[in-house]
Amino acid sequence: xxxxxxxxxxxxxxxxxxxxxxxxxxxxxxxxxxxxxxxxxxxxxxxxxxxxxxxxxxxxxxxxxxxxxxxxxxxxxxxxxxxxxxxxxxxxxxxxxxxxxxxxxxxxxxxxxxxxxxxxxxxxxxxxxxxxxxxxxxxxxxxxxxxxxxxxxxxxxxxxxxxxxxxxxxxxxxxxxxxxxxxxxxxxxxxxxxxxxxxxxxxxxxxxxxxxxxxxxxxxxxxxx
Numbered sequence: 001x002x003x004x005x006x007x008x009x010x011x012x013x014x015x016x017x018x019x020x021x022x023x024x025x026x027x028x029x030x031x032x033x034x035x036x037x038x039x040x041x042x043x044x045x046x047x048x049x050x051x052x053x054x055x056x057x058x059x060x061x062x063x064x065x066x067x068x069x070x071x072x073x074x075x076x077x078x079x080x081x082x083x084x085x086x087x088x089x090x091x092x093x094x095x096x097x098x099x100x101x102x103x104x105x106x107x108x109x110x111x112x113x114x115x116x117x118x119x120x121x122x123x124x125x126x127x128x129x130x131x132x133x134x135x136x137x138x139x140x141x142x143x144x145x146x147x148x149x150x151x152x153x154x155x156x157x158x159x160x161x162x163x164x165x166x167x168x169x170x171x172x173x174x175x176x177x178x179x180x181x182x183x184x185x186x187x188x189x190x191x192x193x194x195x196x197x198x199x200x201x202x203x204x205x206x207x208x209x210x211x212x213x214x215x216x217x218x219x220x221x222x223x224x225x
Contacts, residue, residue: 011150015043025090033070037081038090040066045108047136052112052126057082057104065143082106092117096125136160140172145181152183163190167198 021042029035041060045053060066060078070077085091092107094117107113119126137156141148148156159168171189175181 008147011153012148016046017042025088028088031081031084033077033081034084034088036069037066037078038085040069041085041091041106042108047139052107052110052116054105054107054116056098057106060106094120096120137168140169141183144172144176145183145186155183155187159187159190163194167193170198 017039021038025038026035029038037060040063041055044055044059060082061075067074067078070081082091082093086093086106089109092109092113094105094107096103096105098105107116116126137160138148138153141152141156163171167190171186171193174189175186180186
């Protein structure tokens with residue numbers, strides 16, 4: 001049996017999960033993979049509050065943490081779990097076109113999620129939608145560097161306000177490729193790009209990302225508070 005070493009000391013970030021998940025939804029779920037998927041998706045959709053957010057099937061299929069928890073073969077387990085979550089009414093699934101390609105996207109079954117699905121069914125991309133596929137800076141740090149401390153969390157919040165999201169993601173990627181897994185090194189990359197520019201290739205990637213976000217109409221909601 002794999003064991004849990006316990007929560008780390010100090011301040012730990014919390015995730016907000018709506019109370020009906022525990023009082024109404026979880027008692028209905030009788031499949032472990034569906035339960036894991038449900039909690040994971042609600043966590044990801046809820047990382048930015050006050051917006052209607054969606055996840056692509058491709059976002060879920062590329063999430064190594066999620067896949068490792070679902071059993072083998074993981075792709076089949078993921079498909080089965082998402083199908084059960086949709087059938088149960090936890091998630092709403094829509095097939096649409098994003099960036100010129102056909103995509104399956106998922107919303108939480110909230111009032112705004114239902115309104116978004118109805119609008120897409122009428123052929124209209126709703127205002128106020130945003131993809132939850134891009135990891136936030138805290139997730140990037142935890143996945144690539146290590147556990148957060150309160151001091152590092154404050155520095156990450158400051159960097160998130162100062163640098164574009166695609167710069168931050170690329171800086172983490174560059175540091176990992178060089179096996180320099182420290183926030184000090186990642187911040188030095190960002191500071192260098194700000195002072196010297198990112199170069200032609202990085203600028204092209206940034207422009208492509210900006211165009212993709214524009215084409216896909218990323219805005220959104222998860223739950224109103």
